[in-house]
Amino acid sequence: MKIGENKFMPELPDVEVFKRYLDSTSLHKTIKKVEVKDKKILEKTTAKKIKSKIEGKKFNDSKRHGKYLFINLEKKLSLMLHFGMTGFLKYFKNMDDESGHSRILFTFDNGYYLSYDCQRLLGKVRLIENISDIIKEKNLGPDALSIDIHFFKDIFENKRGGIKSALMNQKNIAGIGNIYSDEILFQTGIHPKAKVNNFDEILIKELYTKMKNVLNTAIEKNANPDNFPKNFVIPQRKKDGKCPIDGVALKKIRVNGRETYFCPKHQEKL
DNA sequence: AGTACCACCTGACGGC
DNA sequence: TGCCGTCAGGTGGTAC
Numbered sequence: 077m078k079i080g081e082n083k084f085m086p087e088l089p090d091v092e093v094f095k096r097y098l099d100s101t102s103l104h105k106t107i108k109k110v111e112v113k114d115k116k117i118l119e120k121t122t123a124k125k126i127k128s129k130i131e132g133k134k135f136n137d138s139k140r141h142g143k144y145l146f147i148n149l150e151k152k153l154s155l156m157l158h159f160g161m162t163g164f165l166k167y168f169k170n171m172d173d174e175s176g177h178s179r180i181l182f183t184f185d186n187g188y189y190l191s192y193d194c195q196r197l198l199g200k201v202r203l204i205e206n207i208s209d210i211i212k213e214k215n216l217g218p219d220a221l222s223i224d225i226h227f228f229k230d231i232f233e234n235k236r237g238g239i240k241s242a243l244m245n246q247k248n249i250a251g252i253g254n255i256y257s258d259e260i261l262f263q264t265g266i267h268p269k270a271k272v273n274n275f276d277e278i279l280i281k282e283l284y285t286k287m288k289n290v291l292n293t294a295i296e297k298n299a300n301p302d303n304f305p306k307n308f309v310i311p312q313r314k315k316d317g318k319c320p321i322d323g324v325a326l327k328k329i330r331v332n333g334r335e336t337y338f339c340p341k342h343q344e345k346l
Numbered sequence: 347a348g349t350a351c352c353a354c355c356t357g358a359c360g361g362c
Numbered sequence: 363t364g365c366c367g368t369c370a371g372g373t374g375g376t377a378c
Contacts, residue, residue, distance in 0.1 A: 085371075116355085143372080161371045162356080177356090196355045198372060214373090237348055246373080254371060333350075335370075 086143055086159035088220055088251030089294035094165050095140045098147065101167040102182070102190045103135050109183040117179050117194055119156075119202040126180070129153060129203055141211060141219050142250025152205045160198030166191045220251035221291055228284045232272045239270045241332045243287075252287070254334045255310060256294070260287045261338065262309040266345045268329070268336045274346060313337045 086094070110130045112123035130149065138147045145157040157163075166175045167190050174181070178191040180201060192201065204210055218227050231248045242248055243257040252260070261268050263286040266279070275283070290308075297303035301311045307320050317326045319339035326337045 087372090158372085160355090160373085195357080196371085198355060200373090235347080241348085244372090 085161060085253065085255050086163055087253035087256050088140075088143060088291055089256065089299040090164075091140055091143050091145055091159060091251075092295050093299045094159070095138050095145055097167070098135070098138055098145070098165055098190075101188075102184070103137065105184040105186055105188075106134055107131060107182050108185050109181075111181040111183075112179070113181060114179045114197065116197045117192075117199050117201050119200040121201075121203045125203060126201075130155070130182075139207060141207065142216055142246060143253070144210070144216075144250075146204070146207050146210075154204050154207065156200070156202040156204050156210060157192060158200040160194055160196060160200070162196045163192065163194040163199040166193055215247050216250045217246060217248045218250065220249045220287060223249055225281065225284055229280055232275050232280055235272050237272060238268070238331065239266060239272055239275070239283075240268045240334070240336065242272050244332075244334075251291070254336075255313065256290060258313065258337055259290050259294075259308060259310050262343060263290055263307075264345070265342050267343050268331045268338050270346045279345065309337065309339070 107130055110127050112118065112126055115123050118126070133149045136148045136150070138145060140146070143158060147155045147157070149155065162177075164175075166173075166178075167188060168174065169188050171189070174189070175191055175193040177193050177195040179194045179197070179199075180192040182190040184190070192199075217223070228249070231242050235242070240257050240261065243252050243260060244254065258268070260283070264279075264283050266283065293305065293308075301308075304311055309317075309320060309326070312318055312320060312326055317337060318324065319326055319341060322339055322341040324339065324341050327340045329336050329338070
């Protein structure tokens with residue numbers, strides 16, 4: 077992946093792809109060396125601690141919750157990775173192939189490297205004991221792929237406010253960001269400014285189904301918009317983008333301060 | 347509770 | 363050509 081050509085916007089599907097990439101490249105190898113190249117991405121830890129806790133150990137397995145990735149090293153020791161908006165992982169053999177904004181570099185005993193790259197330094201890396209502590213501390217809701225319909229319905233119970241911010245609020249559901257919330261609303265025909273208190277049972281169920289479908293499909297396609305089905309709007313989130321269903325020009329508005337694309341013809345449900 | 351800001355950051359882009 | 367302002371987007375903080 078070339079610098080500046082990063083197609084990933086680290087929301088749930090992207091982080092799931094990172095997880096699978098990590099699992100297939102970086103597990104069960106002794107980590108000879110860890111180099112923190114920019115400590116701005118560290119949260120409640122130091123480069124020294126990262127080094128002393130990780131060197132000599134192995135990544136055993138990983139878990140994802142929302143946009144967070146947790147890599148287990150041993151009992152009571154995991155590495156938390158959050159990718160901000162420009163983060164990704166890269167596994168490579170030659171240092172010539174190191175990505176342009178490598179912030180932490182792991183060296184394995186097989187001669188390969190794993191880099192945590194984060195151009196805008198908005199990501200976070202931290203040493204933790206338990207995943208559940210972090211979910212509690214950050215007040216994260218259930219993961220969008222494992223949330224059941226009853227929890228999902230709670231988002232609409234006794235609440236006001238807009239659907240887009242409700243979907244993006246990590247305390248309600250973990251994993252959905254600006255890009256995928258647009259896709260989910262597009263697929264359900266819901267206007268991005270719709271208010272949650274107007275949602276009836278049928279629409280909530282439909283939204284739930286489409287949410288899972290959009291996220292699972294994106295993962296299946298490696299979170300690469302070039303591979304997305306023809307009826308997805310994400311590849312059209314750009315200047316002169318057209319609705320892949322109606323062919324009309326997409327509208328670009330701001331919702332809760334976020335750039336939002338929608339089809340004025342079929343996203344009418346308020 | 348919900349909204350409306352700001353800050354953190356870098357680099358791409360448009361205006362002049 | 364090059365300088366400068368603006369803005370993307372996740373999270374977290376504050377103020378209303």
